[in-house]
Amino acid sequence: MAMFIRVDVDGSVVEKSPGLAGKLVEVCPVKIFKLGSAPNSVEVVEANVDECTLCDLCIQASPKGVRVVKLYE
């Protein structure tokens, strides 16, 4: 379980944006996202969440679909 970071994904936003799921997987440097089993979906890889570098690339890819929360703030 991640202790420092939480990543929230709005599945409905990802689902409505073809290619976004793949984009999230592609941009994350620490592999926090993986493609979900349903089409146009992603899953958060919990084991990698604390590796988040806060680079914001996922948020840039989907400002409305992804939220990164610092649990220490």
Add this chain to the structure above:
Amino acid sequence: MRFYEFEAKQLLEKHRIPLVESRLVKTADEAAKAASDIAGPVILKAQAIAPGLAAASVKEASDAAGAKAAATELLGIDDGGRKPKGLLLEARPAGEAVYSLSFTYDGTSKRPVVAAADMAGKIDDLGDSHPDRIVRRHFSALYPFSDYIAKELARSLELGGNDLKQMTRIVAGLARLFLKYDLADLDITSLVKLGDGKFIVRDVEADLEIEARHRQRPMLDELGFAKEDLRQVREPTPFELEGAKIDEEDIRGIISPIAEFDGNIGLVIGAGGGSLTLTDAVRKHGGRPANYAAIGGNPSVDKARRLTKLVLSKPGVDKIAVMSNVVSNTRADLVARGVIKGIIELGFEPADKILIFRVPGAWEADAAKILQRYGIEYCDRTVSISEAARRAVEKVG
């Protein structure tokens, strides 16, 4: 990482550098047979890497019986708790002239440099005793090596004609090998011109830049280098082997070199030479480090977590000091996350286990917030390295 001479010579041979005839033998009987095959005076070199063995690891013999006796003695020497990796048995042709070459990095100009002298020996030593006999040329680590540089160097040794051609070819070949294999040092302490005019390399010392071991894995595999073999001056302890494993399994950042001591203060330290300074500072203030582990190169949270667990699991270590020089590419917040995670996974309260956390630099504001949440004081760069070490030593009692 030091190569045994027979390994260094394998690399040279692969690059068609002319070498003295040599054989690697494992027993005294093999040494006697090899000496008999060579039929002439031979030199036997124990394949050892512990420091201070230079004189003790080499013997000459004039015949097979002498070689056998010398081999028996050499195979028994203590190479930092190990046995020698065999003996290199070589013919000892007399030369008309002897030269030495050395490739390394010039820290001042921040470029590779090749130095040469018209006498045998280590260029470092010759620089002290015969500075006037040494010539140098810098070259680029980015662009392909040009034969012209090698020719200039050879010309500076006042070589001409066929000698100039041969020396140029050898220097250029060695320079390319030096760059290709990420060597930190390559010393040819004896390059001999034989009676027939040919040049051959007699004695070689080579060191690989330790951080290059991942990308040089194919070459190391070819030489039979085990992954966990860091060529330390003594046999690694289980603690050190585990540290090397953690480093190997995650390419993000580094935690090496890691060494085990018999003290009680666990150290998670690093950054631009800071780890050495910090270890010295702890000792200066009367502390006894339990380990040395340079962490840097922007390690992952997981790497910092695993290192923390390793250090805190060491018998006799109750607390750790997390300290570094000012970091730029390493992120203080990621180190903080990893250290705290490691401590919590061991079932402890971070505030009970961290003597001090001084990792100033990149993302320190986030590091401070993380630490504050766990009741740990964050020390920024206004706390000097010496003061941080003093506080750690004082707290451990």
